[in-house]
Amino acid sequence: MKNEENKLIKKLKAGDEGVFKRIFYLYSDRLFVWAYKITGDSLASADIVQDFFIRCWEKRDILPDKCSFKAYAYKSVYNASLNYLRDNKRFVYGYEITIDLIDDDVRDEDIEELKRLLLKAIDELPDRCKKIFVMTTMEKKKYTEVADLLGISVNTVKVQVSKAYRILKEKIG
Numbered sequence: 001m002k003n004e005e006n007k008l009i010k011k012l013k014a015g016d017e018g019v020f021k022r023i024f025y026l027y028s029d030r031l032f033v034w035a036y037k038i039t040g041d042s043l044a045s046a047d048i049v050q051d052f053f054i055r056c057w058e059k060r061d062i063l064p065d066k067c068s069f070k071a072y073a074y075k076s077v078y079n080a081s082l083n084y085l086r087d088n089k090r091f092v093y094g095y096e097i098t099i100d101l102i103d104d105d106v107r108d109e110d111i112e113e114l115k116r117l118l119l120k121a122i123d124e125l126p127d128r129c130k131k132i133f134v135m136t137t138m139e140k141k142k143y144t145e146v147a148d149l150l151g152i153s154v155n156t157v158k159v160q161v162s163k164a165y166r167i168l169k170e171k172i173g
Contacts, residue, residue: 005069013060020060024053027070031077038081044088048080114172121171125164132157133164 011019028049035045052073056063064072125133135146136157143157150157 006065009063009065009069012056013063015060020053020057023056023069027073028053031073034074035077035081038078039084041084044084045081048077048084052076052080117172118168121168122164124171125167129160129164129167132160136161 008019008023012023031049031052032045035048036042039045039048055076063069122130122133132146132150135141135149136143141149143154143161146152146157147154
C-alpha cells in the first residue's frame with residue numbers, strides 16, 4: 001500500500017488530474033466524517049475538506065514524498081477543524097483530544113469514554129475557571145459577553161479559558 005501511495009503522490013506532483021480525482025474519491029468521504037466529528041458542523045466540514053484538496057492541487061509540488069498521504073491528510077484536516085473551532089469560539093466535547101485517533105476504526109465506546117473523562121475533568125476545574133470555561137465553550141458565549149456578564153475584563157476571560165485548557169490537557173493527557 002505504501003508503494004502504491006508513493007506512486008500516486010509522484011503522479012499527483014507531476015500534475016496528473018486523474019490521480020488527483022482518484023485520491024479525492026478515495027479520501028474525501030472519510031476526511032469529511034473526521035472533520036464532522038471534530039466540528040459538529042457539516043457545512044464547515046465540507047468546506048474544510050474541499051479547501052484541503054484545493055491546497056493539495058495548488059501546492060502539489062510541495063507535498064511530502066516519504067510520509068503517508070493518509071496521515072498527512074488527516075492531520076491537515078484535524079488542524080483546519082481545530083482552527084475552525086478556535087475561530088468560531090466553539091468546543092465539541094471530547095474531540096479535541098482525539099489527535100492520535102486518526103484510525104478509521106475509532107469506536108464510539110472510545111469516544112464516549114473520552115467524553116466522560118473530559119466532563120469529569122471539567123467538573124474538577126476551580127469554580128471561577130469552570131464557570132468561565134463552560135460559558136465560553138459549552139454555552140458558546142463570546143468572550144466579550146462573558147466579561148460583561150461577570151464584570152471582568154476580556155483578558156481575564158481569555159486567561160481563564162487558557163488555564164482551563166491547560167488543566168484539562170494535563171488531566172487527560
